[in-house]
Amino acid sequence: MMPIRFVSTLPPAAQRAELLDLLAMVTAGGLIVLVVADGPTLPRILLTLGFTFFVPGRAIVANWPRMARWSQVGMSIVFSLAALTLAAMTVLWANYWHPLGLFQVEAVLSLGGLGFGLVRRRWRPGDGGDQPYGPWPRMGAR
DSSP states (O other): OOEHHHHHHHHHHHHHHHHHHHHHHHHHHHHHHHHHOOOOOHHHHHHHHHHHHHHHHHHHHOOOHHHHHHHHHHHHHHHHHHHHHHHHHHHHHHHHHOOOHHHHHHHHHHHHHHHHHHHHHHHHHHHHHOOOOOSSOOOTOO
């Protein structure tokens, strides 16, 4: 079993990715709170736009390091719109249209994916030596 070590200093690209992940988590969390508390309309609309265009896609890109090399924000927008459209079409075809329930599932899955991305970026298998930041090593690679 390989020891796991904490990466204390991240390169600038990883720091930007972490900042984007935290921004997405704050957006999703804020929208969840406003929806549950039936908060004011304007902040809820703005957070909904931020969630729709960024959060689910960021959860995907945060866990797909090769895709993040293209454009962390651009690919997040593309994947977010694609994932939300696919989810909406699926529940429509299944004859189970429940927008609030769909949002809750998407928000929880997005927060889980973002949290996993943060943990994956910060913790990695290590042998005590300095390795460059990057994706997880392949099975059997030394």
